[in-house]
Amino acid sequence: MEVFSEYLIFSARYDVSMVTELDDSKPEIKAVTLDLWETLLLERDGANEQRNLIRCRNLARALSKFGVKISVDRLISVLKAMTPWLLTVWEKNREVTHLDQIRFIIKAATDGSVSLREEWLDELSSAYVSAIYELPPYLNPDAPQLLRWLKDHGKKIGLICNVGRTPGFILRRFLKDEGIGNFFDVMIFSDEAGIRKPHPEIFRMAARRLGVKPSEIIHVGDNLRSDVWGAKNAGFKAIHFSTRKGRDTIAESDPNSLISISRKLGGLKEEEIIPDRTITSLAMAIEGIEELER
Template sequence: MSNVEAIIFDLWQTLIFDNRELGRDRTRLRIEGASRVLSRAGYNFTYEHLRESFRNCYRICHAKHDIGEDYSFDEQVRIFINCIEDGLLKSLDQTYIDKINYHYAEAFFDFLPPVDPDALDLLNILNKEGYKIGLISNTGMTPGRLFRRYMEDLGILKFFDVLTFSDEVGLTKPSKEIFDITIEQLGVPRDKVVHVGDHIVNDVVGAHNADVRVILVGSAQGKEAIEKPEVHVDRLRDVQYALKILPEKY
């Protein structure tokens, strides 16, 4: 039986599930919102131009993620504006920048990723069993503050002792440092911590970089040659079982 005192969860594709269609719809809303704001400010850019600017912003942010770091959400929006036209950020009134920021963020709530149907029950059980519970998320195009709102709406925010969002700490998985920050805030020795996630690199490699055991959830079968988790289960609900068979940390 494992000796676990704290469990850290991934968010995307572990507790909530996104897909390309939802992502495309959010992107469309972000671009349309920016277009309306810029039009009111006296700038007229085609949808295609704004879409390519958004893609360029994504590439810049992704390159940052590749070195284990992240931009704040406000920085990401400023990068997007600069990608539209050199000097645009300096010439825009802050009111318009704030409105673009708003549309960029709030698109998340127009196309919400569904929560795993077993998440609420699982977190409730783990909380009652006395585990400390944390979360680490690479936030992507949505700020951590909106994830908190959504988690509150879902009724799961109350179960978390620590929330670590990449846009707020400037770090991304699989960097060791983002795990270190979370473990320190949980106040539990890392040999008593387990991480639960779906991604071989971000979650398994990342947790192992921080010397933390991993329960891999979902359809990553066959990719384990990259880095093998301590336990691999098919569904989130199976985490309870996985905790019982998780090998001790020596």
């Protein structure tokens, strides 16, 4: 009876319904982070293979200036043989810079008889990374609409990207050239961070730089393991951008490609990775974000 009396006194002083509402409230969403490849930037079928051919042609041409003769076919063969090494490093959520990739290629293509010299770096780096401009991906047509909506609604915007063969400094420039670079408050590229998604630290790094708690951030991306599982492990909410095409189609056509490898879930099962929302177009992210804020 005494306890009940205390409850009546409490009820008289405070609106109990308000207490319940506070308990059920959701954290305000203050920021949204986005994946890059096959979320903001899309690939045409066969683009990666063609871009690798361009890289090898450019490298062969650049190396010849320094008196190193390596055929394009040999470079292509080595580029493909590099995949298991990349996979070994990536499985540890670590990154391989484009310069380390070039070092691997030259050493393997010459059976160790030639090493990358300091004075060659600029020329060979340019040859390797310029392929994205010679055969560019295309901007998701829904990307500008989503980015403008986020800015108009006061959300901070971050980019969290696992790079492959194109380094962050080139991707940053490419996004600026595409007219969307200035939307981002923070851009994090795995080669600059030294760590890859799905490791939660790369997401926490984004949260720190945005000045926002992980629980106040939604991440949007196409990869279940890297984007959804990684983001949720870091305390973010996650929206899965699933189109059942794009990289999924490319991965099925070439199971040994880097795209296919990035799609693998490791020891996880797809049904174990549960996004907060699933969308089939980037424009739908607006509705998904609004739903998660209610």
